Amino acid sequence: MAKILVADPIAEDGIQALKKCFEVDVKIGLAPQALLDVIGDYEALVVRSETKVTSAVIERGCKLQVIGRAGVGVDNIDIDAATRCGIIVVNAPAANTTSTAEHTIAMMMALARHIPQAHAALKAGQWQRQKFVGTEIRGKILGVVGLGKVGTEVARRARGLEMKVMAFDPFVSTEYARNLGIELVPLERIFKDSDFITVHTPLTADTKGIIGAKEIAMMKPSVKLINVARGGIIDEAVLYQALEQGKVAGAAIDVFSKEPAQDNILVKSDKVIVTPHLGASTNEAQSNVALDVAEQIIAALQGQPTRYAVNIPFISAESVSILAPYQVVASHVGEVAAQLIEGQLGTIAIQYDGEISNFDTSVLKAVILRAILGKISEERVNIVNANVIAASRG
DSSP states (O other), X not given: OOEEEEOSOOOHHHHHHHHTTSEEXXXXXXXXXXXXXHGGGOSEEEEOSSSOBOHHHHHHOTTOOEEXXXXXXXXTBOHXXXXXTTOEEEOOTTTTHHHXXXXXXXXXXXXXXXXXXXHHHHHTTOOOTGGGOOOOOTTOEEEEEOOSHHHHHHHHHHHHTTOEEEEEXXXXXXXXXXXXXOEEOOHHHXXXXXXXXXXXXXXXXXXXXXXXXXXXXXXXXTOEXXXXXXXXXXXXXXXXXXXXXXXXXXEEEOOOSSSSOTTOGGGGXXXXXXXXXXXXXXXXXXXXXXXXXXXXXXXXXXXXXXXXXXXXXXXXXXXXXXXHHHHHHHHHHHHHHHHHOOSOOOOOOOOOOGGGGGSOOHHHHHHHHHHHHTTTOSSOOOTTTHHHHHHHTO
């Protein structure tokens, strides 16, 4: 029976789902060396954001077939190393969407009405109504950077609060935004015109520090910034200086470049509302995320398709029934081709005719490569890393 290591806290629902099919060990808070020492015993690993799944961990995990991230981001997992080793990485991008969107709106409301500061003052015996005069959000402009699942849900809720919503996202259509009552605009206009700005992008080389000194210089001094996405999207040192100099009126931050963040400079500012990465911290979201990842790990270990694999060709639900029989054919074709090849292999050309040519055939390409390379490669070859191994061999 396959063994699964749960290295970070997840909801009991997910653990029980895994235990129905496999042997599960829950070992929370393992030190890096302790994780390296035990990972070789497991076929699957479940983490949240606390455990860092480095290339060393992945290479030591000689039995690993799948890594599950109980959440959206996978920046704590070395995806390239997992792909090279043929390990599927799955996450749960949809399970905590509502929770994160609601927390964003809560942070915006708290920011507009100084709720945490007023609460703390009154608890300290101070009655300071004039000090905490706030601003209405009705009629204000909300700039949304990133119109993915969470950004879209935030925009929907903001529209319900009678805000005007503008968004920047080069990967959605104008029609999609129009149907939501959202105006798609260039990023510069988000910075210049918004009363509130909220970011909902993953943390990548392109988005790290996407709001820095140059961008803040474009903003109104009354602007308020919200980050419930990923720490580092907003330059923390620059934001702190802007707040202290009155160039930004306030900020609400749930995520930080380094966590835990007790010593983060933004925590020290009275103009910043901070929470300890609570975007997905609802009972419903935790249960949904754990179950979503558990179901995918079960599927992966049983050789079935996974919904949210981040490093294998995606097959839509509509395409599964069409492509499934072709995967069997592709495997046989690859096996036959491997036996017929003579001399030095230079290129492989795959031709698709008929109905199949109307679909995304990237998964079939990976199956064929697996069948050919699996016969000669010293590495474990599967549809996760077949393309990588083929490329490495020229």
